[in-house]
Amino acid sequence: MTAVVDTTVDAPTEDATPLPALASWPARAGAFAVDVLLGVAVIATLALVAWTAPLRGWLWWLYVGAAALAFVAMAVNRWLLPSTRGFSLGRALLGIAVTTRDGAAAGVWRLLVRDVAHLLDTAALFVGWLWPLWDRRRRTFADLLLRTEVRAVERPKRDVRRLTAWVLIGAALACAAAVGLSYLVQYRHEQAVDEARRQIIEQGPRIVEEMLSYNKDTLQQDFSRAQSLTTDSYRPQLIAQQQAVQQSGGTSNDFWAVSSALLPNPSVTPDSAAMLLAMQGQRGAAQDLKFITATVRVDFEKVDDQWRVGNLTVLKKPQMNQAGQ
CATH class of the missing domain: 3.10.450.230 (VirB8 protein)
Structure with a gap:
C-alpha cells in the first residue's frame, strides 16, 4: 500500500517593503553641520564675549541667557522635531532621517542618548565619525551602540532651503551683534576708565x-x-x-x-x-x-x-x- 504525502507550501501573500537607501557620509556631515555645528558656533561666540564682560553684570547675564536659548533651540531641533515632525532642520535639508534597524523612526530618548554616545566617536580620535565610510551599513560607533541607521528619505514639501538660509542669517547676525555689543560696551568702559584716571590725577x-x-x-x-x-x-x-x-x-x-x-x-x-x-x-x-x-x-x-x-x-x-x- 502506498501513502501519498502533500508537500505543497503556501507562498507568501505579499513582499516585504524594502527599506530606504542608506544615507551618504557627505549628507550626514552636512546635516550635522546645520543641526549642531551652527549652534555650537553661536554658543561659543556668546561664551567668548561673556568671558570679557564683567562677571554677573547685566551684559554677562544677557550673553548667558542668549547662549541658553541657543542651546534650547538646538536641543529642540535635534531631538524633539524629529519625533514630532520627522526631521531636524539639517536632516530635512539633506533628505535623511535616523531610524532603527527595522526602519522605524527613532524616538526622543534614543536620539538624545545617540548624541551623547557620539562622545565615543570623538574620543576615539574622531575615528567613529569616519567609520561610516567603510562600514557596510554606514554606522558610527553611536549607531552601533544604539542600533540605529541613517537613511535617505523624501524631503518635506515646505521650502526647507529658505528656512535654513534664514536660520544661518539669524545665527550670523546674532554672533555679529554679540561681538559688536561687546566691543561697544568695552570701548565705552575703557573710555570711562581713562576719564576717571584723568580726573583722579x-x-x-x-x-x-x-x-x-x-x-x-x-x-x-x-x-x-x-x-x-x-x-x-x-x-x-x-x-x-x-x-x-x-x-x-x-x-x-x-x-x-x-x-x-x-x-x-x-x-x-x-x-x-x-x-x-x-x-x-x-x-x-x-x-x-x-x-x-x-x-x-x-x-x-x-x-x-x-x-x-x-x-x-x-x-x-x-x-x-x-x-x-
Missing part, C-alpha cells in the same frame, strides 16, 4: 589737601567742608578724628601733596580709584611751627558724579620737625 591730590587742611580760626567751617569730601561710609571715621583735634585744643594744619601715583588697573574703574600720595605740611602757629611728612593711600569713589574719599590709610606715619631744623 587732576582732582585727587587737591581733594586730600583740602580734607586734611584746616585753620584754627575757621575750624568748624573747615571740618564741615572736609566732611563733604568723604563718602557716607568714611565720614564717621573722619568726624571721630576731628573731634579728637577739637578736644586737644585745635591748631592750624596745612597739607599739600608733593607727589602722587595712581595705582594701576584693576584699582581704577569708572566709579573708583586708588592713589598713593606723599604729603608735606606744617602745623601750629608761626612761633611754634612744625613741618610734617607722611605717605598715604587714598581710595576714591564717585558719588553723584563727584569724587569723594572712601578711605584713607596712613602708610608712613607723620614725622614732625621743628621749623629751622
